[in-house]
Amino acid sequence: MLKVSILQMDVAFGEPEKNRKKAERMLKEALKVKVKPDIVLLPEMWNTSYALERLSDIADRNGSPTIEWLKKVAKENSVNIVAGSIADIRSGESNGIPKVYNTAYAINRNGEVVARYDKVHRFRLMDEEKYFSPGEKAVTFELDGINCGIAICYDIRFPEFIRKIALLGAQILFVPAQWPKPREMHWRLLNIVRAIENQFFVVGANRVGREGKAEFPGCSIVVDPWGEVLLEADEREGVFEAVIDLSAVEQVRKRIPVFEDRRPDVY
Ligand SMILES: NC(=O)CCC(=O)C(=O)O
Numbered sequence: 001m002l003k004v005s006i007l008q009m010d011v012a013f014g015e016p017e018k019n020r021k022k023a024e025r026m027l028k029e030a031l032k033v034k035v036k037p038d039i040v041l042l043p044e045m046w047n048t049s050y051a052l053e054r055l056s057d058i059a060d061r062n063g064s065p066t067i068e069w070l071k072k073v074a075k076e077n078s079v080n081i082v083a084g085s086i087a088d089i090r091s092g093e094s095n096g097i098p099k100v101y102n103t104a105y106a107i108n109r110n111g112e113v114v115a116r117y118d119k120v121h122r123f124r125l126m127d128e129e130k131y132f133s134p135g136e137k138a139v140t141f142e143l144d145g146i147n148c149g150i151a152i153c154y155d156i157r158f159p160e161f162i163r164k165i166a167l168l169g170a171q172i173l174f175v176p177a178q179w180p181k182p183r184e185m186h187w188r189l190l191n192i193v194r195a196i197e198n199q200f201f202v203v204g205a206n207r208v209g210r211e212g213k214a215e216f217p218g219c220s221i222v223v224d225p226w227g228e229v230l231l232e233a234d235e236r237e238g239v240f241e242a243v244i245d246l247s248a249v250e251q252v253r254k255r256i257p258v259f260e261d262r263r264p265d266v267y
Pocket residue numbers: 044123126152153154155157177178179180183186
């Protein structure tokens with residue numbers, strides 16, 4: 001059994017220090033329970049939110065300071081942290097020109113970064129294509145010997161991409177998001193359908209609160225490989241927990257052998 005805790009937080013616009021303080025408070029809350037979580041998940045862009053014009057001043061640089069701090073938290077508390085995504089400036093990549101990415105980091109119990117994933121599909125309705133460089137590859141990683149994958153928000157709309165993560169062996173897909181209320185129904189259904197079609201667990205963390213005219217409904221969700229919703233949060237800020245029995249992945253794949261029956265030679 002694996003316990004997952006989602007930090008469903010409101011995110012202050014362009015205030016990374018304030019957001020880190022809030023994440024620290026919520027992490028403490030998540031960890032002070034009797035049975036500690038194995039994995040904690042945060043939402044998308046929770047350091048700066050979408051203060052896109054100020055990213056060169058306020059974004060992390062190669063995961064510093066946000067991820068450097070979370071590495072210490074992970075080690076001190078022996079907890080795995082899928083650190084949602086942060087705005088991250090990568091220096092020293094191409095011709096010395098820094099690029100900005102919407103990047104998810106995964107940190108294991110020993111405080112080591114085991115994965116870095118740059119969001120592949122940029123969401124035009126939130127101007128991502130104007131400010132972020134796109135990621136170029138799907139990423140999987142291991143936490144406690146479990147193969148995990150990650151997709152950031154809009155990525156969940158691309159079934160081929162999520163299937164690729166499943167084919168790389170993921171048993172759990174983490175989906176940090178800033179998904180607005182008008183498409184709440186899409187959020188719910190897409191998480192459920194990706195779990196059913198890939199026969200794995202999907203753990204989605206959405207933010208709450210308002211930013212300009214946009215409202216974010218929370219509704220973080222955990223879905224099992226049969227499509228049963230194990231957890232569905234409401235619109236409140238808080239820590240939401242679910243317990244996952246990973247043997248369900250094998251059971252469901254035996255019952256309906258989708259991966260054996262695929263016909264990639266036809267499509
Ligand atoms: N931050 C995002 O990627 C939002 C995606 C979204 O809202 C959608 O409808 O897709």
